[in-house]
Structures are given as structure tokens and as C-alpha cells.
Amino acid sequence: MLGSAILERRLELEVSQxxxxxxxxxxxxxxxxxxxxxxxxxxxxxxxxxxxxxxKPSELLAEAGL
Amino acid sequence: MLGSAILERRLELEVSQxxxxxxxxxxxxxxxxxxxxxxxxxxxxxxxxxxxxxxKPSELLAEAGL
Known part of the structure; x- marks a missing residue:
């Protein structure tokens, strides 16, 4: 799911929502x-x-399995 | 641009809009x-x-340079 890919990236950046x-x-x-x-x-x-x-946007989608 | 990637794919399919x-x-x-x-x-x-x-959606984005 795209949401989890974005969550993971955010946690890597160590920033809040x-x-x-x-x-x-x-x-x-x-x-x-x-x-x-x-x-x-x-x-x-x-x-x-x-x-x-x-x-890249395409990388984010790929990380989400899309 | 995403539009051109979609246009190209459509023409490959040989279908109308x-x-x-x-x-x-x-x-x-x-x-x-x-x-x-x-x-x-x-x-x-x-x-x-x-x-x-x-x-894949990510492939379409990559074809559009995204």
C-alpha cells in the first residue's frame, strides 16, 4: 500500500507527520x-x-508494490 | 509527461480514446x-x-520520466 511506503520513508527521514x-x-x-x-x-x-x-515518484509506487 | 506515455500505450493497443x-x-x-x-x-x-x-503503474510513471 502506498501509505506504508510513505510512512517508511517518513520514518527514515525521522520527521513527524x-x-x-x-x-x-x-x-x-x-x-x-x-x-x-x-x-x-x-x-x-x-x-x-x-x-x-x-x-522518483515511480520508485515510491514500486515500493508500494504498484 | 504522463499524458504522452498514456498516448503511446494507447496507440500500441491500436484503440481510440x-x-x-x-x-x-x-x-x-x-x-x-x-x-x-x-x-x-x-x-x-x-x-x-x-x-x-x-x-505496472510505476512503469507508466517511469515511462513518463517520473
């Missing part, structure tokens, strides 16, 4: 929803997370 | 908007296109 939200310019509560799989991300938001994690 | 829309269960006009880069796809819609093209 709030901090990741700030880094990726998304709403404070959004990261929690994404990590719980409650949010159907857009490609643009996926790109923001990938930029924050310094990886 | 309308037919791809039907195969991927999206609105008839949606494929044209996606191919022109006017639509910010969600991951779920990307997965639908990938299933239709019998490839």
Missing part, C-alpha cells in the same frame, strides 16, 4: 490520512512527496 | 484531457490505465 506535511506543502492532517490509506493521492501530490524524499 | 475510456472505465472525454496533460490523475485512475495496458 506535521513536519512532512510542511515539507511537502500539504495540509497538516493529510499525511495521516495518506499513511492510513484513506486518501487517493493525485500524481502531483505524489510528486511532492517524492521531491521531499529525494526519490 | 473512446475505446480506452471504456476499457479503463473512465469518462469518454477524460482520456483526451489526460493525453493533453490537462488532467491531474489520481493514483486509482493511474492503476486503472495500468491494468488496461497490462503494465
Amino acid at each position: 506535521e513536519k512532512l506535511a510542511e515539507m511537502a506543502s500539504v495540509h497538516r492532517n493529510y499525511v495521516g490520512k495518506v499513511e492510513r490509506g484513506e486518501q487517493n493521492l493525485t500524481i502531483e501530490t505524489l510528486v511532492r512527496f517524492a521531491v521531499t524524499f529525494k526519490c | 473512446e475505446k480506452l475510456a471504456e476499457m479503463a472505465s473512465v469518462h469518454r472525454n477524460y482520456v483526451g484531457k489526460v493525453e493533453r496533460g490537462e488532467q491531474n490523475l489520481t493514483i486509482e485512475t493511474l492503476v486503472r490505465f495500468a491494468v488496461t495496458f497490462k503494465c
Whole structure:
């Protein structure tokens, strides 16, 4: 699931959900929803997370088994 | 751009935009908007296109340089 891939990356960065939200310019509560799989991300938001994690969006999807 | 990757895959399948829309269960006009880069796809819609093209969503993104 994409949420777990994003959670893992966040933990690697050792930042809170709030901090990741700030880094990726998304709403404070959004990261929690994404990590719980409650949010159907857009490609643009996926790109923001990938930029924050310094990886490719396709790599994030592959880590999620997609 | 993701739109061109989807266009290329569609042409390989030799199907019209309308037919791809039907195969991927999206609105008839949606494929044209996606191919022109006017639509910010969600991951779920990307997965639908990938299933239709019998490839992985991460492969589609990689083909789009993402």
C-alpha cells in the first residue's frame, strides 16, 4: 500500500507527520490520512512527496508494490 | 509527461480514446484531457490505465520520466 511506503520513508527521514506535511506543502492532517490509506493521492501530490524524499515518484509506487 | 506515455500505450493497443475510456472505465472525454496533460490523475485512475495496458503503474510513471 502506498501509505506504508510513505510512512517508511517518513520514518527514515525521522520527521513527524506535521513536519512532512510542511515539507511537502500539504495540509497538516493529510499525511495521516495518506499513511492510513484513506486518501487517493493525485500524481502531483505524489510528486511532492517524492521531491521531499529525494526519490522518483515511480520508485515510491514500486515500493508500494504498484 | 504522463499524458504522452498514456498516448503511446494507447496507440500500441491500436484503440481510440473512446475505446480506452471504456476499457479503463473512465469518462469518454477524460482520456483526451489526460493525453493533453490537462488532467491531474489520481493514483486509482493511474492503476486503472495500468491494468488496461497490462503494465505496472510505476512503469507508466517511469515511462513518463517520473
